[in-house]
Amino acid sequence: MKNITVIGSGTMGSGIAHCFAQHGFMVSLVDLAEEALAIAQAKIARNLDRQVKKELLSTADKVETLKRISLSTELKNAVAAADLIVEAVSENNAVKRKIFEQIDRWAPEECILASNTSSLSITTLAAYTKRPEKVIGMHFMNPVPVMRLVEIIKGHSTSSSTVSSIEALTKKIEKVPLVAADY
Numbered sequence: 001m002k003n004i005t006v007i008g009s010g011t012m013g014s015g016i017a018h019c020f021a022q023h024g025f026m027v028s029l030v031d032l033a034e035e036a037l038a039i040a041q042a043k044i045a046r047n048l049d050r051q052v053k054k055e056l057l058s059t060a061d062k063v064e065t066l067k068r069i070s071l072s073t074e075l076k077n078a079v080a081a082a083d084l085i086v087e088a089v090s091e092n093n094a095v096k097r098k099i100f101e102q103i104d105r106w107a108p109e110e111c112i113l114a115s116n117t118s119s120l121s122i123t124t125l126a127a128y129t130k131r132p133e134k135v136i137g138m139h140f141m142n143p144v145p146v147m148r149l150v151e152i153i154k155g156h157s158t159s160s161s162t163v164s165s166i167e168a169l170t171k172k173i174e175k176v177p178l179v180a181a182d183y
Helices: 011-022 034-053 059-067 075-079 093-106 122-126 160-172
Strands: 003-007 026-030 069-072 084-087 112-115 135-140 149-154 176-181
Touching (some): 003 011, 011 026, 011 034, 011 069, 011 135, 026 075, 034 059, 059 069, 069 075, 075 093, 084 093, 093 122, 112 122, 112 160, 122 135, 160 176
Parallel strands (some): 003 084, 084 112, 112 135, 149 176
């Protein structure tokens, strides 16, 4: 996996984009409003500045991390080359349903679709797609750049290869995966 699309540029989405970009992934951060994207970009830069100040990151690494994040208000274009899409919008089933139906149509067939949801069923979200075996939960903890745990939620139809891929990816971004079943 090289190309990650994060949908939703709020606290969680911007943090998820930050983590993937910091670990060398190309990230497309998507939101409906350009203003929200500008706010997210500034927040990511401030968080990276804190890491530089604490000597956890070099200035050059900060610059490279920011270069790996592109901003978009066009969902269809942003998911066209994605290997993984992480949805991180509000906990509203109707909104998530619309997003999952769209990304299922527009994303590459092999793309894994993940949700950062903490309260909605992954199995339900997977039912909005034609690829339920490739739908999984990736519940990051806040603040994402600091917290190491990522709860990986396996839906009823999520394949073992999808779970394995997401577990490995979680470790690549220096997070601790914890697999849980969808209940």
